[in-house]
Amino acid sequence: xxxxxxxxxxxxxxxxxxxxxxxxxxxxxxxxxxxxxxxxxxxxxxxxxxxxxxxxxxxxxxxxxxxxxxxxxxxxxxxxxxxxxxxxxxxxxxxxxxxxxxxxxxxxxxxxxxxxxxxxxxxxxxxxxxxxxxxx
Numbered sequence: 001x002x003x004x005x006x007x008x009x010x011x012x013x014x015x016x017x018x019x020x021x022x023x024x025x026x027x028x029x030x031x032x033x034x035x036x037x038x039x040x041x042x043x044x045x046x047x048x049x050x051x052x053x054x055x056x057x058x059x060x061x062x063x064x065x066x067x068x069x070x071x072x073x074x075x076x077x078x079x080x081x082x083x084x085x086x087x088x089x090x091x092x093x094x095x096x097x098x099x100x101x102x103x104x105x106x107x108x109x110x111x112x113x114x115x116x117x118x119x120x121x122x123x124x125x126x127x128x129x130x131x132x133x134x135x136x
Contacts, residue, residue, distance in 0.1 A: 016057065018073060048076070106125060109123060
């Protein structure tokens, strides 16, 4: 995942990460591919969060945050991605609708002007990437 992020110049302004061991290990793997000044918040409430809880958490972000990455858990993260992505590349939307597996990355762009105005079915799925954890 780190190589993919580095190869596509993708660095969020903020990373929200669950406190679980697995999500923190995932975060450690992708950090070398990100800019050094990315803000990271490890949050207990993300562990087992529903899509509504994740949407509420995003709604509390300030206007200084231009982009965010959530390193979390299914089914909440999968449901959130499905709910936010109303359009985008047909094949990617279909794959997202079918399954959001471990090591997946959904890049969703929205026209919402503020995080608290973010709502379901208003985003565009720009990319849906599933990487094999078995690859070096």
